[in-house]
Amino acid sequence: xxxxxxxxxxxxxxxxxxxxxxxxxxxxxxxxxxxxxxxxxxxxxxxxxxxxxxxxxxxxxxxxxxxxxxxxxxxxxxxxxxxxxxxxxxxxxxxxxxxxxxxxxxxxxxxxxx
Numbered sequence: 001x002x003x004x005x006x007x008x009x010x011x012x013x014x015x016x017x018x019x020x021x022x023x024x025x026x027x028x029x030x031x032x033x034x035x036x037x038x039x040x041x042x043x044x045x046x047x048x049x050x051x052x053x054x055x056x057x058x059x060x061x062x063x064x065x066x067x068x069x070x071x072x073x074x075x076x077x078x079x080x081x082x083x084x085x086x087x088x089x090x091x092x093x094x095x096x097x098x099x100x101x102x103x104x105x106x107x108x109x110x111x112x113x114x
Contacts, residue, residue: 046067
């Protein structure tokens with residue numbers, strides 16, 4: 001999704017690595033000296049909310065990210081204006097906190113209600 005909202009941006013202490021979390025279910029690691037392509041991408045991390053965060057661990061070897069998935073969601077069209085849609089959860093949310101290895105984005109730990 002090219003126009004997905006970015007829910008989190010964090011700089012690493014090395015001043016050239018950027019971590020991004022987006023509503024297209026991705027987390028990406030970037031080298032700000034070359035922003036044409038991300039250095040690393042993981043795209044199976046549900047993000048239905050624009051406030052899911054991603055942060056580096058204190059030693060910057062790990063990344064913590066939030067995931068959230070709407071269950072049984074439906075899109076609603078405003079009939080009066082015939083524009084805009086909103087998502088209404090019908091069965092709740094599933095969320096988790098995942099800990100990823102910075103070098104590979106491999107999941108090393110996870111807690112939550114998935």
